[in-house]
Amino acid sequence: MNTARAELRKLLTLPSLRRTALLTWAATLLLTYAYASAESRGEPLGDPTALAPLGYTQAGFLVLGVLAAASEYQEGGQIHTTLLAMPRRLPLQAVKALALAAVTLPVAAATAATSTLPASGATWMPAATAYLTLTTLLAAAVAGVVRRAVPAVILLLGLYFIAGPLLRARPGSLAAAYLPDTAALNPSRGAAATIIWTLSALTLAALTFHRRDA
Known part of the structure; x- marks a missing residue:
């Protein structure tokens, strides 16, 4: 329990995390407004789904x-201080x-409540919340x-915003x-797919953390 509280406190006191969360929410609000405004004028912006933003x-x-x-x-x-307090690496990684x-x-x-468009927002909000957490x-x-x-x-932005769109643009791409x-x-x-990617990445990170010097 002490380790869990320490990790929570550490995350909650990181200024960069607070700024990123606030900026992300604000950007989502602006994008959702843009999508909703365009949709009301009959000019949908790109992807028409409820999760477009x-x-x-x-x-x-x-x-x-x-x-x-x-x-x-x-x-x-x-990380060295963290390991002194909790030397068991795999449980620490799980925490x-x-x-x-x-x-x-x-x-x-x-963010999901802000980003889902009115037409089907209530339907997709739990899915969007889970997706963003897994991401x-x-x-x-x-x-x-x-x-x-x-x-x-x-690496991640390249995968999500360059490799992904390029693969989807290829006709008949199974990947x-x-x-x-x-x-x-x-x-x-x-x-x-999202769940498998996340679990695989977490497993790799745990094994790497367990075997590699801090």
């Missing part, structure tokens, strides 16, 4: 996850993931392996259905 503002949750994980390796090597999920969940819910955990896992914020952000952000476009079809 999430296709852009999920970037904020990727950054959120990266900052949460990479901060311990960049700000005075705080970190749970703490991040607990912190992300209300932010994801607020944050996936990003944190990647950052835990890379241990540097900038390379992790570049596109298994990308981690498929759920942002079609929650019913992409949920399994």
Whole structure:
């Protein structure tokens, strides 16, 4: 319990996380307003689904996850202090993931409530909340392996905003259905892919953390 409280306190007191969460929510609000305004004029902007704004503002949750994980390796090597208090690495990694999920969940819910368009927002809001939370955990896992914020952000944004759209643009591409952000476009079809990607990334991060020097 002490470790869990310490991890929660650590996340809640990181200024970069608070700023990222606030900016992401504000960007979502603006995008949703733009989509709703265009839709009311009969001029839909791009993707007409209820989760359309999430296709852009999920970037904020990727950054959120990266900052949460990479901060311990960049700000005075705080990971060493953490390991002194909790030397069992696998349980520590599990606590970190749970703490991040607990912190992300209300932010994801607020963002999902803002980002879903009126036509079917109530239907997709729980799915959007879960998707954003899983996306944050996936990003944190990647950052835990890379241990540097900038390379992790570049890798994730490249996957979500460059590789993903390019694969989807190819006719008959089977790989596109298994990308981690498929759920942002079609929650019913992409949920399994997002869950598998997240669990795989968390497993890799845990094994890396267990075997590699801090």
